[in-house]
């Protein structure tokens with residue numbers, strides 16, 4: 001008998017290893033590594049991944065697995081291996097690593113049900129519960145709980161009348177359609193048609209249809225076109241003239257869209273220079289990492305497209321990652337327009353079913369290119385020829401829950417396996433990547449000017465303190481107001497950007513400054529217009545907005561809303577003639593609305609596009625000649641050592657939306673801290689200066705890329721325990737690492753309490769600590785097995801959020 005090693009879906013320290021199971025004879029031919037199976041585990045039936053098939057096991061008494069969940073492996077050999085690497089490098093449970101690689105639809109859910117035991121009849125049961133089991137029906141556990149039936153069911157189960165079963169339920173079914181096809185040649189079909197009795201008018205009509213259209217056709221369509229009924233088709237199927245089959249159809253999220261076909265553009269000489277080494281790497285199958293540093297509008301996307309072209313010609317596959325927020329229809333169009341049906345798209349706007357379908361196309365090798373957000377890095381290709389990460393500086397490439405991986409690291413790991421290049425593209429590379437390029441770990445490729453030498457937009461920085469002194473209390477500086485007016489007169493378009501990150505919408509008393517906080521978490525409640533309520537984004541706590549201030553009883557309670565609404569109102573007052581499209585979470589919540597709003601703007605249905613982060617990237621509209629940033633500094637003051645870098649990147653990206661085509665562009669940045677270097681340098685769009693300046697700061701304060709970071713966070717309901725345990729960990733780490741490492745803590749996390757759990761942290765900064773992984777594992781071993789006392793420990797290697 002074969003034996004399968006299985007990683008079971010029980011995420012704990014003790015179960016984070018393969019368990020061996022016998023493969024029953026009936027599944028002997030079927031079970032392969034990379035398949036999901038159902039196995040018995042203690043009294044339960046659970047899901048697991050087969051990682052290996054073998055013939056011997058050290059364990060004597062093995063249990064049999066129950067059944068496979070897949071007909072073919074969902075993880076190939078390389079991905080199984082990658083899962084081990086993920087586990088090692090991010091210190092996550094193996095089961096999380098494998099689950100992260102699959103679309104959500106494959107993360108099965110279990111349902112507990114109560115059924116009649118075999119051979120039992122409902123009459124044996126007490127009358128109160130009989131009705132639930134008529135016709136061998138089963139009763140959902142949840143329903144039993146709700147109806148207070150558990151104890152009565154338990155009694156019957158003890159007598160052996162009832163049993164509990166676990167049903168694994170896939171959330172998404174493959175979408176099926178019925179397809180009808182002729183079972184013989186046209187000539188034979190014609191003979192058969194003439195043999196039909198003369199009163200079989202309808203049947204003849206259907207066969208006649210197939211004489212003209214001999215290809216398989218969807219049943220629905222056949223019924224419409226041949227004006228037939230299902231009964232008629234059924235009769236022909238019974239006569240074995242036609243066949244009717246269920247076929248898998250893909251839900252195509254872009255079904256009703258026509259992609260304008262594009263052909264490769266002749267490259268400029270600057271583009272030709274940067275693509276050459278990439279093509280050479282593809283050609284020679286030599287793994288290399290390129291950092292494509294190209295200013296906004298320099299034609300990076302065309303480099304991606306033509307590199308992919310080469311990969312496809314070689315019969316290989318390409319993965320393109322873009323940040324979720326810039327996975328706009330415009331971006332997708334550029335890939336679909338060039339490679340048509342060879343492109344699969346994966347992003348969070350798709351339903352679980354649609355994502356699953358896109359994933360299936362990749363798994364079946366029906367597409368050659370996948371364009372997607374972070375998790376698309378796990379696309380189940382087996383012949384990868386290039387991996388491209390656009391806007392590589394984006395922090396959304398780092399996943400914040402287990403497995404806490406960075407897509408860039410995964411990309412490089414996979415590319416090593418496939419001996420292919422990785423291209424990291426950005427107009428504002430992350431400090432880490434640019435430093436690596438300086439050290440020649442990555443190969444730097446530079447596009448230093450815009451297409452056809454079009455100038456970068458000119459940027460003006462406006463000091464809002466001056467405005468206030470001059471008596472202007474509005475959120476628009478005089479300069480920005482004049483320019484907006486000017487563009488409306490010239491019939492050109494403007495983009496107004498409001499940085500939302502940093503100040504969310506909170507509720508404050510105007511008299512005493514009291515801000516309403518969550519009672520469970522040390523964080524302000526967020527204002528929600530719907531129902532006039534306040535919500536906590538961490539624990540879900542909800543409440544009505546108070547009529548009077550709980551602190552001073554004043555009635556002047558004010559909502560500091562998302563801001564965009566307020567800007568829109570104010571625009572209406574000062575520029576009533578302006579047509580405004582507002583894009584924020586409120587206006588883009590419905591499916592397709594994002595796309596529609598952009599389309600309207602593109603079609604010139606508005607003068608001003610007003611929005612948050614979601615309009616900062618990827619837009620390439622010819623008529624935009626003005627970009628206004630309403631408040632540049634909201635992000636500068638976050639407790640995050642990357643806040644200057646993020647501010648610089650964001651301002652540069654938004655500015656890049658202006659003047660990309662014939663018309664020259666202008667940018668106005670409003671700020672209260674014009675002297676801050678990241679704002680000043682964003683004004684001159686000088687990445688090189690910014691890089692040097694910021695590197696000095698990082699060196700001074702021992703931050704990346706000079707040092708690596710590890711963040712250990714402990715949480716507990718009791719403040720004293722969390723402090724003392726963090727202290728222990730700090731001491732332990734200190735005793736184990738070299739004196740080059742800097743250990744900070746114990747310190748309260750920037751958000752010191754979430755959901756009534758206190759949070760303390762220890763931050764390790766280090767350059768070279770060969771034993772650090774072992775040390776961290778030891779900490780996890782100790783705390784993840786000792787969960788009894790309620791203490792939780794999480795470790796984030798190379799953290800991006802220090803909260």
Ligand SMILES: Nc1ncnc2c1ncn2[C@@H]1O[C@H](COP(=O)(O)OP(=O)(O)OP(=O)(O)O)[C@@H](O)[C@H]1O
Pocket residue numbers: 265266267268271294295296297298299300301302427451618620656
């Ligand atoms: N070789 C070329 N010949 C003519 N036009 C080109 C060429 N390459 C790119 N373009 C055009 O130049 C414009 C800017 O290019 P693209 O959007 O690719 O720049 P980008 O560097 O990706 O910009 P961003 O980082 O700001 O998104 C696009 O409209 C694109 O179609």
Ligand SMILES: [Zn+2]
Pocket residue numbers: 509510511512513514549550551552553554
């Ligand atoms: Zn008050």
Ligand SMILES: [Zn+2]
Pocket residue numbers: 518519520521536537538539540541754755
């Ligand atoms: Zn809360």
